[in-house]
Amino acid sequence: xxxxxxxxxxxxxxxxxxxxxxxxxxxxxxxxxxxxxxxxxxxxxxxxxxxxxxxxxxxxxxxxxxxxxxxxxxx
Numbered sequence: 001x002x003x004x005x006x007x008x009x010x011x012x013x014x015x016x017x018x019x020x021x022x023x024x025x026x027x028x029x030x031x032x033x034x035x036x037x038x039x040x041x042x043x044x045x046x047x048x049x050x051x052x053x054x055x056x057x058x059x060x061x062x063x064x065x066x067x068x069x070x071x072x073x074x075x
Contacts, residue, residue, distance in 0.1 A: 004020035004022075005017055005018070005019055005020070006018040006020070012034075013031065013033055014031060014033040014034045015031070016029055016031045016032075017029065017030045017031075017032070024046060025044070026043065026044055028040065028041065028042055028043070029043070029050075036057070036058045037055060038055070038056045038057075038058075038060075039053060039055055040052075040053070040054045040055075040056060040064075041053050042054075
């Protein structure tokens with residue numbers, strides 16, 4: 001995948017995308033489960049434990065993606 005994005009197959013679950021944020025103490029991981037649910041893991045320190053975990057359904061994930069990619073426009 002693109003630079004700074006690492007993909008790992010999770011057998012029986014789906015795929016995990018680790019996103020390099022350019023700092024060793026911050027990263028984001030997204031797990032896309034086979035059923036379409038996405039889990040967003042936020043690591044705000046060098047700890048192996050996430051600071052936050054958010055479960056998103058497909059519609060919620062699309063909304064967040066649209067805002068992050070600046071393709072969401074308020075009417």
